[in-house]
Amino acid sequence: MAKxxxxxxxxxxxxxxxxxxxxxxxxxxxxxxGTGCRVYGCLDVxxxxxxxxxxxxxxxxxxxxxxxxxxxxRGTLMVIHPEGIFxxxxxxxxxxxxxxxxxxxxxxxxxxxxxxxxxxxxxPYAKDIPFYKFQKRVLLSRNEEINPTLITDxxxxxxxxxxxxxxxxxxxxxxxxxxxxxxxxxxxxxxFLAARKWESSRKAEGDVKYIICxxxxxxxxxxxxxxxxxxxxxxxxxGMIIGAYAVGSSNGYIYIRHExxxxxxxxxxxxxxxxxxxxxxENVLGSDFSFDLKIxxxxxxxxxxxxxxxxxxxxxxxxxxxxxYVHMAEHGLYSKPTVLNNVxxxxxxxxxxxxxxxxxxxxxxxxxxxxKIFSLVGKINNTGLVEVPMGxxxxxxxxxxGGGIKNNKKFKAVQTGGPSGGVLPxxxxxxxxxxxxxxxxxxMMGSGGMIVMDEDNCMVDVAKYFIAFLQEESCGKCVPCRExxxxxxxxxxxxxxxxxxxxxxxxxxxxxxxxxxxxxxxxGNSAANPVLSSLQYxxxxxxxxxxxxxxxxxxxxxxxxYRIIEDKCTGCHLCLKNCPSHAITGQVKKLHTIHDDKxxxxxxxxxxxxFDAVIKE
Amino acid sequence: xxxLTAVDKVLxxxxxxxxxxxAILQDAQEQYRYLPKEVLTQIxxxxxxxxxxxxxxxxxxxxxxxxxxxxxxxxxxxxTACHVRGAPLILETVKKHLDVEPGQNTKNMQFxxxxxxxxxxxxxxxxxxxDNTLYGNLTSMKSIQLLKKFEKD
Numbered sequence: 001m002a003k004x005x006x007x008x009x010x011x012x013x014x015x016x017x018x019x020x021x022x023x024x025x026x027x028x029x030x031x032x033x034g035t036g037c038r039v040y041g042c043l044d045v046x047x048x049x050x051x052x053x054x055x056x057x058x059x060x061x062x063x064x065x066x067x068x069x070x071x072x073x074r075g076t077l078m079v080i081h082p083e084g085i086f087x088x089x090x091x092x093x094x095x096x097x098x099x100x101x102x103x104x105x106x107x108x109x110x111x112x113x114x115x116x117x118x119x120x121x122x123x124p125y126a127k128d129i130p131f132y133k134f135q136k137r138v139l140l141s142r143n144e145e146i147n148p149t150l151i152t153d154x155x156x157x158x159x160x161x162x163x164x165x166x167x168x169x170x171x172x173x174x175x176x177x178x179x180x181x182x183x184x185x186x187x188x189x190x191x192f193l194a195a196r197k198w199e200s201s202r203k204a205e206g207d208v209k210y211i212i213c214x215x216x217x218x219x220x221x222x223x224x225x226x227x228x229x230x231x232x233x234x235x236x237x238x239g240m241i242i243g244a245y246a247v248g249s250s251n252g253y254i255y256i257r258h259e260x261x262x263x264x265x266x267x268x269x270x271x272x273x274x275x276x277x278x279x280x281x282e283n284v285l286g287s288d289f290s291f292d293l294k295i296x297x298x299x300x301x302x303x304x305x306x307x308x309x310x311x312x313x314x315x316x317x318x319x320x321x322x323x324x325y326v327h328m329a330e331h332g333l334y335s336k337p338t339v340l341n342n343v344x345x346x347x348x349x350x351x352x353x354x355x356x357x358x359x360x361x362x363x364x365x366x367x368x369x370x371x372k373i374f375s376l377v378g379k380i381n382n383t384g385l386v387e388v389p390m391g392x393x394x395x396x397x398x399x400x401x402g403g404g405i406k407n408n409k410k411f412k413a414v415q416t417g418g419p420s421g422g423v424l425p426x427x428x429x430x431x432x433x434x435x436x437x438x439x440x441x442x443x444m445m446g447s448g449g450m451i452v453m454d455e456d457n458c459m460v461d462v463a464k465y466f467i468a469f470l471q472e473e474s475c476g477k478c479v480p481c482r483e484x485x486x487x488x489x490x491x492x493x494x495x496x497x498x499x500x501x502x503x504x505x506x507x508x509x510x511x512x513x514x515x516x517x518x519x520x521x522x523x524g525n526s527a528a529n530p531v532l533s534s535l536q537y538x539x540x541x542x543x544x545x546x547x548x549x550x551x552x553x554x555x556x557x558x559x560x561x562y563r564i565i566e567d568k569c570t571g572c573h574l575c576l577k578n579c580p581s582h583a584i585t586g587q588v589k590k591l592h593t594i595h596d597d598k599x600x601x602x603x604x605x606x607x608x609x610x611f612d613a614v615i616k617e
Numbered sequence: 618x619x620x621l622t623a624v625d626k627v628l629x630x631x632x633x634x635x636x637x638x639x640a641i642l643q644d645a646q647e648q649y650r651y652l653p654k655e656v657l658t659q660i661x662x663x664x665x666x667x668x669x670x671x672x673x674x675x676x677x678x679x680x681x682x683x684x685x686x687x688x689x690x691x692x693x694x695x696x697t698a699c700h701v702r703g704a705p706l707i708l709e710t711v712k713k714h715l716d717v718e719p720g721q722n723t724k725n726m727q728f729x730x731x732x733x734x735x736x737x738x739x740x741x742x743x744x745x746x747x748d749n750t751l752y753g754n755l756t757s758m759k760s761i762q763l764l765k766k767f768e769k770d
Contacts, residue, residue, distance in 0.1 A: 039741045039753040072740030220696035223737035258643065258680050259736050261749065299639050299678025302734060316638035318677045375739055377698035383740040415697065449739075451697045465700050469734060475677075578758060580713045602710040603703070604757045 004278040006286035008164040011155070018156035027061045027103065030079045030144055034068025034227055035262060036384070037075035041092070045076045048092040052099045061103060064153075067143045067231020067266075070385035071131055074114065079126055079144065086126040087112035117381050117403050131382045134401045136363065136371050139347055140387045143231035148266050151273040154234040160279055162353035166242045167287045170353075175246035176202065179349065181357035183369035188214055188305075188342030189420065189446050189522065191368075191435035197339050200329035201247045204337035211244045211252035211293070212333065212340040214310060215267075218257070218302040219418030220469065222449035224373035224385055225343035229256070229263040232347070233270035237293075239346030241279060242353060244291040247339050252293035255310055258300060268295060302419075302473035306521045307340045309475070320475045321521035342447065344373060364390035368434035372445065378415075378452040379406045388433070395429040398452055409454035412553075413538070417446030419466045419473075420526035422533025423459060442533040444526070458555035459538040460545055464492040466530035474523065481524030484515045488531065497558035500546040505535065554616045557601045561617055562594050564605075568613035575605035575614060619655040623648040628663050635664050638674060642681060651682040679733075687722040687729035689767045691715075692746040693760075696735030699742035703756065707743055708732065710757040714764060727768060 005011050031037075031046050046065060053061055069077050074088030080102055087098065090112060101107040113122045114129055123129050146153035154160070166175050180195035201209060213236060217225040229236060240252055256264055271293065274280045282290045296314045303309050304319035308326070311333045313319040332338020348370060352360045361369045368390035374397065377383045381403035388397060394414060398404070405411050413423040416433075422443035424431065431437055435445050453462065471485040488511050491504045512528030519525050535542065544552050551559040564575075564584075571589040583599040586592030594605065594614075606614045627644040631637040641660060646652050652675060661668045675681045693708045708719070711730065715723050719732045738744045741753030745760055752763055 035738050035751070036740050036753075039738055039744070039751050072738075075741070217737065218734070220700075220735035221698045221739050222735075223739055226737040259733065297640060297643055298680075299643065299674075300680040300733075301678050313639060314636075316636040316640075316674075318673055375698075377739040377742065378701045383698075385740075418697070449697065451701060453701055457701050462697075462701070465697070469695075473734070580710055580757075580761065600709055600713055601706075602713070602757045603706050604710065607756055607758055 004276070006278065008168050008285065011160060011164050011285065014155055015158070015161070018152055025082055028064055028081045029061065029103075030064045030066050030069075030081065032067070032069040032075065032077040032144075033065050034072070034143075034230060035223070036068060036072030037077060038262075040075035040089075042076035044092045045078070045090050045095060048095040049099070052095050053103075056099055056104075058099065058103060064145065065147050065149075066145065067148045068227035068385060069144050070137075070140055070227070070387075071129075071382065072385070073381070073383040084126050085124055086114060086129060088114055130403065131384070131386070131401055134396065135387050136389045137387045138351060138363070138371055139228065139235070139344070140231075140373060140385065142235065143227065146232065148231050148233055149269050151234060151270065151277055154232070155277075158354070159234055159350075160238055162350035163238050163241055163245075163279065164285055166245055166353050167285055167289060172202065172246045172248060175242060175353070178357045179246070179352055182352040182360040183357075183367070184345065184348055184352060184360075185368060185435060186341055187344035187348070187372065187447065189417075189444070191445055194341055194345055197329055197341075198243065198247050200327065201249075201337045201339045204330045206337050208251065208334075208336045209247055209249035210333045210336055210338040211240055211247065211249045211291075212310070212314070212338060213240055213252070213254040213346050214305060214307070214340055214342040215254055215256040215260075215263070216298045216305040216310060217260075217343070217447060218305040219447045219449050221377055221415075221451045222375050222418060222447045224375055224448050226260050226263050227385055228343050228347050228373075229260070230266050233263075233267045234274065235347045235350060236267070236343055237270055237274055237279070239349035240293065241284065241291055242349050243339060243341070243346065245284075245289050247337075249339070250291050252291065253296050253314055253333070254293060255296045255298060255304075255314060257298045264295070264297070271295070301475075302469075303475045303521070303523050306523060309521065310340065311338065318475075320477050321523070323520055344448075365432065365434050367436055372433070372448055374448045374450040376402050376450050376452070379409065379454040379457070380404070380452040381406055390434045391432045393430050393432055394424065397433065397450065398429070402452065405452065405454050409456065411452070412455050412457060413453045413459065413462075415443075415451040415453065415462065415530075416449065417444035417529070418449050419470050420444060420522060420529055421446045421449075422529045423453070423462065423537060424533070425537040442529065442536055444529070456553055456555070458551050458553035459534045459541045460492065460496055460551075461553075461555045463531045463534045464489065464496055467492055467527070470523065470527045474527075478519045478521075478524055480514050480518035481527060484511050484518075485527060487511055488528075492531075495542060495545050496551070496556040498545065498549040498556075500542075502543075502546055504546070505539075505542060508535065560601065561596060562599060562601065562603075562605060563615055563617060564592050564594055565613050565615060566591050568611045570611055570613070572610070574608050574610070578604050578608050580604065619649070619653045621655065621659050624656045624659050625663075628660065633663055635666055638664065638666065638671070639678070642671075642675060646681060651685050685722070685726075687726045689727060689748055690729045690731060690746075691764065691767075692731040692733040692736075693719075694736050694738070694742065694744040694746065695732045696739060696742065698739035699735075699744055702742050704743045706757050707745065707755060707760045711745075711760055711764065714761050728764070
């Protein structure tokens with residue numbers, strides 16, 4: 001059982017104790033054990049490394065099992081300190097050589113070093129890699145250094161000091177003022193000023209007030225909240241406890257998606273340890289302030305990420321949004337004053353208290369301060385999580401940090417803001433990324449998904465994808481959303497199957513307006529954005545589908561055919577053997593044929609053919 | 618007859634608290650792998666919540682299943698990042714391979730096929746989750762090879 005910390009001095013003493021043996025020259029190895037790297041088998045690498053270090057009697061070399069480092073494209077990631085040597089795509093069979101050469105002899109293994117796809121040069125140190133170099137990692141940097149399941153790792157890096165500072169040096173109003181002066185805007189989508197919500201809630205009458213963390217990260221293509229909770233759960237807890245102190249709340253909830261089992265595990269463990277150390281519970285750090293929180297698991301409904309729907313879900317009900325004139329700050333969970341912010345917003349709070357609002361607000365732009373984490377995914381070379389100061393351009397994110405488009409294809413669009421956002425074309429690449437500029441351009445910041453698309457992506461198909469997603473996830477309460485999305489989907493399906501008419505585009509516009517005007521919550525209000533933005537910037541693609549019955553990106557199945565070219569087919573049988581619908585016939589060493597009536601257009605023949613004999617047309 | 622000991626225990630852990638309905642249903646489903654009618658009836662009686670309300674909750678959230686599920690649960694991620702990298706083709710192929718639609722079980726009860734709207738492993742998409750493990754960077758072909766590994770155990 002850990003010793004309960006009863007004062008700021010106790011915390012300072014523990015910090016000192018934890019750092020007393022710290023030798024800046026000592027060797028330690030960070031292995032990324034985030035969800036991405038787990039897919040690549042990082043746990044086997046960890047195991048192999050532990051075994052090898054033991055075998056070689058190198059027990060002084062510490063292994064730190066960390067959360068996500070962000071560069072998921074290159075997993076499994078390993079960073080060898082103190083030099084900061086960065087190895088990627090590490091496999092268990094590489095471990096022996098790493099220990100022998102790098103750990104024992106400080107020799108760099110060429111094969112595991114990152115190669116910049118732009119310049120083809122080898123970059124051995126993490127700090128020099130463009131993916132990291134151009135970021136400003138004030139939130140994510142701790143992910144690379146601490147074991148998220150050990151509260152002592154967090155404390156050793158100065159964790160919970162902001163909480164102590166708030167509790168013992170600042171009055172609740174001062175905390176709110178600091179967050180207000182810092183200009184912190186909610187990272188979950190709307191971008192409302194966090195302090196304004198806190199202030200209303202503080203002023204609202206009531207003995208019981210709630211603090212909620214929205215960890216129901218439902219936007220497809222966004223996973224920064226998952227990575228923060230998995231990699232640094234205490235930063236979220238610390239932010240929430242500071243918020244609770246400012247608002248005057250003693251109860252809180254973390255609402256987390258059931259699709260995130262590892263995050264659930266880490267936050268549960270973090271809460272348990274925070275209680276043991278006295279950061280949660282009665283008399284936090286020996287002060288008069290008490291606060292504790294519970295976890296509420298989501299049931300798999302996108303709309304539950306909407307704040308008023310989320311509290312319904314915590315109450316054990318169906319997650320249906322409520323009208324916005326009921327202010328959560330006064331009538332939230334169980335009709336009590338409630339402050340709800342998302343994971344990234346809460347994680348920013350300790351940082352603001354630590355840095356001070358002045359220094360914090362120097363990061364970013366005047367109206368969008370601080371950094372924002374984006375999940376840079378899709379058709380891009382360096383996929384992963386990137387943290388940048390607000391105001392940086394899309395071009396810098398996609399080309400400098402992201403390393404450009406995969407396989408030298410041409411950039412077509414970037415989708416931001418999830419299903420409520422929109423697609424932005426090449427001509428807007430120099431747009432500074434902040435809350436207001438993205439909204440002006442017809443998209444939005446959302447929770448920070450940034451999905452890059454190339455010439456092989458069809459914009460009508462992408463619009464159809466989002467409308468299908470939203471139609472499925474609409475709770476059904478408001479008719480325009482429930483029925484309007486259904487109609488829009490039918491029209492988009494018609495266009496994608498080559499049966500569209502030009503008048504459909506007007507109908508899409510009309511329905512979009514109806515949705516925006518007639519829906520209660522954010523899901524419905526913004527549901528038309530994917531269609532409106534693609535119509536605005538890629539109208540020609542819609543027209544080609546309608547007038548020429550062609551899909552220029554060769555995605556829409558009804559408008560494409562697979563065919564085998566006579567000159568190139570060697571009759572190797574590979575496509576025939578792998579076709580799941582037995583749509584290919586032909587004798588060995590003779591030309592094969594694809595039968596359209598049986599072909600499901602799964603593309604396997606196209607993928608497996610070694611002679612590029614299969615084409616889409 | 619379904620043995621109700623497990624659901625009684627779940628109800629007890631949550632102190633028969635009505636507001637914990639979603640959590641109770643989640644825990645009960647973990648015990649039974651789905652939500653049999655008898656279990657829902659028991660929850661309804663013990664919590665004094667009408668069956669209609671329970672049914673409303675169970676059918677609203679995707680996490681719940683009213684039908685028995687196969688030995689392996691195969692969930693195809695349909696998130697945006699997976700979509701632009703070819704998830705629809707994978708879904709099509711897996712549907713054909715297993716001969717089921719999403720939400721259904723294979724005849725031999727070896728698999729349940731599901732779709733999921735983003736598991737948050739976007740950087741390694743397209744992603745398929747089998748039981749609790751994620752598999753990334755898949756193609757139609759690789760997804761079939763993956764499922765073949767689970768066909769016999």
